[in-house]
Amino acid sequence: MTAHKTGTREEWLAARLELLDAEKEHTRRADELARQRQELPWVRVDKDYRFESEEGPASLADLFRGRSQLIIYHFMFGPDYTAGCPSCSAIADGFNGFEVHLANHDVAFSAVSRAPFAKLDEYRKRMGWSFPWASSHGSDFNFDFGAAHTKEEWDSGLARYNFAEQDIRPTTAEQQSSLDDFAQSIVDTDWRTYRSEGPGMSAFAVQDGTVFHTYSAYSRGLDGLWGMYQWLDRAPRGRNEDGVWWRRHDEYDK
Structure with a gap:
C-alpha cells in the first residue's frame, strides 16, 4: 500500500483544477519574464x-x-x-x-x-x-x-559567476580531496581545472x-x-535526487 495520500477520482479532479489555476499563473508569470528579457538593453x-x-x-x-x-x-x-x-x-x-x-x-x-x-x-x-x-x-x-575563470580570479577567490563574485576554492584539505576525486572521475582533471x-x-x-x-x-x-x-518535475516523485545521479548517456550500463 502506498504511503502517499490517495483519494477518489472526484477528489483528484478537484485538486487538479486547483493546481491548474496555479500553473496558469506560473505560465503568465513566465510570459512576463520573457517580455522583460526581450526588453533588456542591447x-x-x-x-x-x-x-x-x-x-x-x-x-x-x-x-x-x-x-x-x-x-x-x-x-x-x-x-x-x-x-x-x-x-x-x-x-x-x-x-x-x-x-x-x-x-x-x-x-x-x-x-x-x-x-x-x-x-x-x-x-x-x-x-x-x-x-x-x-x-x-x-x-x-x-x-x-x-x-x-582566469587564474587571477581563482587565486583571489573572486571568481565572477552568475552575476556575483564567488569563492569556489575548497576550504579544507578533506573537501579538496573529495572535489579532486569527483573531477578526476568525470573529466580526468583536478577540481581547479574542472571548475575553471x-x-x-x-x-x-x-x-x-x-x-x-x-x-x-x-x-x-x-x-x-x-x-x-x-x-x-511532472513524474510522480519529481526530481527525487540526492546528489549527482545522472551520467553521460552511454555510461549508465557502466
Whole structure:
C-alpha cells in the first residue's frame, strides 16, 4: 500500500483544477519574464572573437549563419578535459536536434567550449549529436561572458559567476580531496581545472552588421534547458535526487 495520500477520482479532479489555476499563473508569470528579457538593453560587442568551427575559422558574426539572432550554450569542456561535463552533456541531449527549428525561425544555435575543435568534434561523434559546436580555444570569449575563470580570479577567490563574485576554492584539505576525486572521475582533471569552466547561455542579435549581446543566464537560470528535468518535475516523485545521479548517456550500463 502506498504511503502517499490517495483519494477518489472526484477528489483528484478537484485538486487538479486547483493546481491548474496555479500553473496558469506560473505560465503568465513566465510570459512576463520573457517580455522583460526581450526588453533588456542591447550591448554592442566590439571585440573580435575568433572560433574554430566545422566550416573552419569563424567570427562571432559567422556563427549567426545568416540569421539575425544567435543563442550560444557555454558547454563546460576545458582544454584539459578528456570528455565533456556530464551535466552539460545531459542538457545537450535535450537540445540536440532542435537547432533546425530555431534556424527556420531566424535563430542560429551553437555550443561553444574552450577545448580545441578536434576534441569537441570527437566527443560530439561519440555522443551522436548533430548541433553546431565551435571552439573558442585561445579566445577571451568564455571569460568575457562569465563561463570561464582566469587564474587571477581563482587565486583571489573572486571568481565572477552568475552575476556575483564567488569563492569556489575548497576550504579544507578533506573537501579538496573529495572535489579532486569527483573531477578526476568525470573529466580526468583536478577540481581547479574542472571548475575553471562554468555552464551558461548567451543570446546575441545582429543589426546592420553590428553584433549585440542581449542576454545571459547561469546556474539555476539554466533549469529550463534541462529537458529531463521538465519531465521529472511532472513524474510522480519529481526530481527525487540526492546528489549527482545522472551520467553521460552511454555510461549508465557502466
